[in-house]
Amino acid sequence: MQSEDILMCPGPNDMSDRVIRAMMRPAAAPATEEFQELYERTLDMLAQIYQTTGEVVPIPGSGRSGLEAAISSVVEPGDRTLTISNGHFGGVAMHIINGVGGKPEALQEPWGSVIDMDAFATKLASGSYKLVTLVHNETSSGAVYQAEEIARLAHEHGALFLLDAVSSLAGADLRTDEWDIDLVVSCNHKAIGAPIGHAHVVVGERAWQVMEQRSTPCGTVFGNLMTWKSQVDPSANSGRTKKRTYGVFPAVHLFYAMHEAFTAVLEEGLAPRFARHLLNAEAFREGVFGLGLRPLAHPDVASPTVTCVQLPEGITSSEFLYHFRHDHGLFTLPGLGDFQDTAVRIGHMGVTATPRNILHTLHAFDHILYRLGHLHDRGAGIARAEEIYQAAEQAAPVTV
Ligand SMILES: Cc1ncc(COP(=O)(O)O)c(C=O)c1O
Known part of the structure; x- marks a missing residue:
């Protein structure tokens, strides 16, 4: 298929x-020096993307x-944790x-709302939490x-922060070291544009210490981050003093693809990449407003990578998504939870965060709403998005 x-x-x-194309290469044994060098280099690049000098597993x-x-590496039976859940x-x-x-x-706060920091501080102070x-x-x-x-605040109360x-x-600015985050988790197949198949965890010093001081053994071997911790190794090359261990046999071809995807991210540059995501997200949201629709999230927290669009009354996400795919060649997913039938989620991230895709998507919305009998100002979505692009171009003209 x-x-x-x-x-x-x-x-x-x-x-x-x-x-x-980076995956179209012969099989290679992870034990070779060439692969080990590529493995180290790939993870060094990933650390730059996470904006950390810490270790990425x-x-x-x-x-x-x-x-x-x-979570398995730092949470022990009986440990209390606090999750901000919006x-x-x-x-x-x-x-x-x-x-x-x-x-x-x-x-627990309403979906898409701004975090109530006072409520968070009060809740945090009311218990002894190991992890936020x-x-x-x-x-x-x-x-x-x-x-x-x-x-x-989490650190002030002696908790780790994940x-x-x-x-x-x-896709969004993420300053692991500057923001002093202990554990950051992400994966390949969202804004970074690599194939499904790998997650990554950045581990800071506080988190390593918590793992070293566990009073019960970690219940997983392969998921135990300590299994992956790099070790001092005089034979480590390219000026390194440490060598990463393999918790499991590495997926060689995924690493080829990750190396290429991370190279592309760093070639673009983090700041221009974040600006590209912000611009395309804004153009999409404005287009949504132009069609008379509303994103779910509060404007103060509107995401640069995903917009959840609430559909007009009487149009279900499943009929919308049918036309989105079959008439326009676009695929996406419905809302979740209470919004499953009434909203659709649009990702504008990685290679899809471009004017071409945003304008195509807004055209599809315009056409599908019309086809399903919704009355709106046809073309107004695209016109609003184009105004955003024009304003950005005037602010920073493209030189050819
Ligand atoms: C914010 C967030 N966390 C966790 C997950 C779970 O990741 P996965 O589905 O790749 O296991 C997702 C998936 O969409 C996500 O968006």
């Missing part, structure tokens, strides 16, 4: 041709595999905490949150 659909998805996202699997490794994915961390015997609690977790970019509601102040950056990495 081959799909020619454009994935305007909140994940997985499209991959560039150069990333796909590559965990095979999807975003959940990374979350499970991070959407569906906060619950994923709580589910895993529960699974390892921890006692998860939530600061936050979803950086809530893929269910299309909201992005500031992590720095949450990290500071940030789920699954749908923000390489």
Whole structure:
């Protein structure tokens, strides 16, 4: 089966041709010096994307595999944790905490709302929490949150801070070291544009110490981050003093693709890449308003990578998505939870965050709404988006 659909998805996202081509290579044994060098270089590049000098552990699997490794490594049976939950994915961390015997609690707030910092500070002060977790970019509601102040407060109360950056990495500014985050988890197949199959966890010094001081053994071997910790090795090459260990046999071809995807991100540059995501997200949101629709997230927390669009009354997400794919060659997913039937989620991340895809998507919205009998100002969505692009061009003219 081959799909020619454009994935305007909140994940997985499209991959560039150069990333796909990077996998067209013969098999190689991970033990070779060449592969080991590529492995180290790939993870060094990934650390730059996470804006950290700390260690990035590559965990095979999807975003959940990374979350499970991070949580299982630091949470012991009976440990209390606090999750800020403004959407569906906060619950994923709580589910895993529960699974390892921890006692998860939530600061539950409406989906897409701004975090109530006073409520958070009060809740944090009311208990003795080992870990605080936050979803950086809530893929269910299309909201992005500031992590720095949450990290500071968590540390003030002696808790570790874990940030789920699954749908923000390489699409939204994520300053792991500057914001002093202990554990950051993300994966390949969202804004970074690499194939599904790898999560990554950045581990800071506080988190390593907590792992070293566990009073019960970690219940997983492969997901135990200590298994992956780099070791001092005089034979490590390219000026390094440490060598990463393999927790499992590396997925050689995924590493070829990751090397290419991370190279592309760094070639573009983090600041221009974040600006590109912000611009295309703004153009899309304005287009949505032009069509008379509303994003779910509060404007103060509107995400640069995902917009959850509430459909007009009488149009269900399943009929909308049918036409989106079959008439326009665009694929995406419905809302989650209470919004499953009434909203659709658009990913504008990685290679899909371009005017071509945004304008195509807005045209599809315009046409589908019309076809399904919704009265709106036809063409107004695209016109509003074009105004945003024109204003950006005037502010920084493109030189050819
Ligand atoms: C914010 C967030 N966290 C966690 C996950 C789970 O990741 P995965 O589905 O790759 O296991 C997702 C998936 O969409 C997500 O968006």
